[in-house]
Amino acid sequence: MDIEFDVKHGLEGVAVAISSISYVDGEKGELVYRGFKIEDLIENSTFEETSYLIWFGSLPNENELDFITTMLAKKRELPEEIVKMMNSFPKTSHPMEVLRSVVSLLGMFEKKDKSTFENAINLTAKIPTIIAYWYRIKNNLPLIHPRESLKHSENFLYMMFGSVPEHSSLFDKALILHAEQGMNASTFASTVTASTLSDIYSIITTAIGTLKGPLHGGANEKVLDMLEEIGNLENVEFYINDLINRKEKIMGFGHRIYKTYDPRAKILKNWIKDIFINKKIKYFEIALKVEEIVLNKFKEKKIYPNVDFYSGILYNYFGIPKDFFTPIFAMARIVGWTAHAMEYCKNNRIFRPKAIYNGPKNLKYKDVKGAE
Structure with a gap:
């Protein structure tokens, strides 16, 4: 009789440590x-x-x-x-x-x-x-x-x-x-x-x-790739709609934990906005338009900008490639x-999760050398 297991792909929601950090x-x-x-x-x-x-x-x-x-x-x-x-x-x-x-x-x-x-x-x-x-x-x-x-x-x-x-x-x-x-x-x-x-x-x-x-730290680089590809404000809506139609990820949006606006993205956005008052920041206007369109299209799904969406714009402002x-x-x-x-x-135990085997179990060995 097969035993059923509750597999949490990506360990989502599974606690693996107790931390005060x-x-x-x-x-x-x-x-x-x-x-x-x-x-x-x-x-x-x-x-x-x-x-x-x-x-x-x-x-x-x-x-x-x-x-x-x-x-x-x-x-x-x-x-x-x-x-x-x-x-x-x-x-x-x-x-x-x-x-x-x-x-x-x-x-x-x-x-x-x-x-x-x-x-x-x-x-x-x-x-x-x-x-x-x-x-x-x-x-x-x-x-x-x-x-x-x-x-x-x-x-x-x-x-x-x-x-x-x-x-x-x-x-x-x-x-x-x-x-x-x-x-x-x-x-x-x-x-x-x-x-x-x-x-x-x-x-x-x-x-x-x-x-x-x-899908982790490299997302900030991909956000700037996206903003560069969009190029100007007039292209934003077509570009985002095309990504949605092709069911591709919009880089810099969504977070496994945050179901509202990532506080780090909010802070970064406000910093750039303050600089923008006196100095034009490359890609910032395009980013604002992307955010406006994405938030409007995904109101029900609670998809908001994450920290990667605005961090690259700030680093680019400093001249960092x-x-x-x-x-x-x-x-x-x-x-x-x-x-x-x-x-x-301090309270160590080596990690040893299990995998649920779903392959064959009764295969018979056949000597390749003896095969005709």
Whole structure:
């Protein structure tokens, strides 16, 4: 007699861990880090301070903030051997491929006796350098080495472009927005790796590989592809209708958890709108029109913009190429990934889900050599 099982494809709605790191209310459109609403953190915090909060569970005092800021600043530079290897990579390599490979390489160069937290700091400090160095190498530009005097976000923009642009504080806030989001695909994948008691470099390589997918972190790049293809306001309605008729996904819309407007998308949209008052932002008007049409067509299905829909427009404003959008996502989410890995391992149990077998069971072996 066949036994029936309740299979949850994609593990939707299945709890796999108990966590105090973040909370998402999909019905109300709320995101909370360690008890603090994201809107409050965006208004008052910095990426360094929020990172401390996510890692340790409370806001830092002055000495603790100085400690975390100093540690992140001092650990930015890459080993010379790795920089030499990066110079030998094919220039056609996608930045996410480079990031995944270099994080894995770092595991061979770093001391193995460090605590998980020390390694988390080390990777959080070095990921912006990996991204910025690859941008410079890919474009045949001389490397700009990190400056300890600059904030985490400012230093990244400085290493990319040689200066800290106007509205750089928004980039810092965008990192806060992307730092944590519960048990999403990349966090779950990295937590599975952590549950085997593997090293932090393997854990984060897993996370980066998962984030790379176009249905996860890679969606922000695909949004800009879509806006570029649309080209101008007059094409929006035809383009979106065509996607709907072909039953193709409209990138940047819908979320597994949020059944209302993603609060991160709302925040990003308002930032861009404020800049737009005084300076024209490429693709913003097209994006607003896309949102208007999609919301109108899917009123009943509760499909709203997610964080990917507007983040690419902001990054594009800073001059960041679209193939670097997802690495920047990783640059922020490294905090959440490492926090979940450390939290889960405090009460560790290796993940071992089951699959329901539905193949044949009574096949007879036939020697191929003896077949005529």
